[in-house]
Amino acid sequence: MAENASRTAVLVCQGRAAAHGRLAPERFADPTAMPLLRPDERVTVEAVRHGEAPRDWRARVAYEGILAITELMVPRTVAIDDAVRDHAAPQVVILGAGLDGRAWRMAELRDADVFEVDQPASQQDKRARAAALSGPPPAYVPVDFRTDDLGAALAAAGHLADRPTTWIWEGVVPYLTPGQVEATVGALTSCSAPASRLVVNFQLPVPLLKLGFLAARALARSTGRRSVLSREPWRSTWTPRAMADLLARHGFTVTQDHNVLDVAETLGTPIRRGRSLAQSQVQVADRG
Numbered sequence: 460m461a462e463n464a465s466r467t468a469v470l471v472c473q474g475r476a477a478a479h480g481r482l483a484p485e486r487f488a489d490p491t492a493m494p495l496l497r498p499d500e501r502v503t504v505e506a507v508r509h510g511e512a513p514r515d516w517r518a519r520v521a522y523e524g525i526l527a528i529t530e531l532m533v534p535r536t537v538a539i540d541d542a543v544r545d546h547a548a549p550q551v552v553i554l555g556a557g558l559d560g561r562a563w564r565m566a567e568l569r570d571a572d573v574f575e576v577d578q579p580a581s582q583q584d585k586r587a588r589a590a591a592l593s594g595p596p597p598a599y600v601p602v603d604f605r606t607d608d609l610g611a612a613l614a615a616a617g618h619l620a621d622r623p624t625t626w627i628w629e630g631v632v633p634y635l636t637p638g639q640v641e642a643t644v645g646a647l648t649s650c651s652a653p654a655s656r657l658v659v660n661f662q663l664p665v666p667l668l669k670l671g672f673l674a675a676r677a678l679a680r681s682t683g684r685r686s687v688l689s690r691e692p693w694r695s696t697w698t699p700r701a702m703a704d705l706l707a708r709h710g711f712t713v714t715q716d717h718n719v720l721d722v723a724e725t726l727g728t729p730i731r732r733g734r735s736l737a738q739s740q741v742q743v744a745d746r747g
């Protein structure tokens with residue numbers, strides 16, 4: 460794995476792999492997740508799938524981490540997939556795609572031009588892993604939202620600004636500052652024709668967030684590992700109102716607002732860490 464490739468992208472992929480075929484199987488499936496993982500990354504996933512909690516402390520911490528992410532990924536994925544499905548668009552752009560398998564797994568995207576945007580190191584890693592998947596790959600567009608021109612990179616890859624686009628922005632906003640989030644929304648707006656849709660997932664502000672991070676780091680240190688949060692720290696959280704206002708400034712109207720805990724309750728999926736699910740929001744915004 461490239462040294463600078465995203466570790467959080469692997470974690471959420473492990474969550475989807477652990478959930479596939481087990482949690483809400485009538486509403487959630489991701490057969491691409493396991494093939495996108497390296498053999499060593501599958502070990503804990505298999506333990507979670509078989510409910511085999513390890514006795515060893517280090518392995519147990521990893522196991523509990525994947526278990527928690529598994530609970531989060533099912534409702535988050537279902538909310539986003541539903542919003543993509545009910546709004547057919549000729550182009551789909553997955554922003555900060557990580558190890559997202561939607562380009563391969565969603566039949567609804569087969570007739571669309573699909574673009575995956577990600578930091579160069581994460582994207583290089585994804586391309587190597589995706590050799591295990593069958594089906595046409597998306598167009599890969601290396602972009603760092605902090606420094607690069609999203610519109611120019613997409614145009615060079617064949618994205619057409621005068622055709623509607625569905626934008627999927629899942630699990631990326633927390634890693635950007637408020638200014639970088641606003642700039643990225645501005646950049647995608649300038650290549651969003653009318654009837655475009657943005658599906659954005661973000662984290663809500665919660666009390667004692669910093670304390671939670673310190674605890675997570677201490678727990679990781681107790682196993683001799685570095686917390687993924689120390690390399691990929693959170694830089695912004697948003698209230699639903701603040702995000703809706705930001706989107707409105709750029710001509711997008713929020714038409715759906717889902718709290719991930721509510722989605723999990725509707726699906727009837729396990730809720731052991733309700734506070735973590737309640738912290739995650741999915742908004743769907745349309746451009747008239």
Ligand SMILES: C[S@@+](CC[C@H](N)C(=O)[O-])C[C@H]1O[C@@H](n2cnc3c(N)ncnc32)[C@H](O)[C@@H]1O
Binds near residue numbers: 578602
């Ligand atoms: C938690 S992963 C989510 C991946 C994927 N969207 C998913 O939900 O499976 C975070 C992703 O955001 C990407 N990312 C973080 N900061 C970024 C930036 N400044 N520019 C581009 N991508 C970024 C990482 O490379 C990584 O792929």
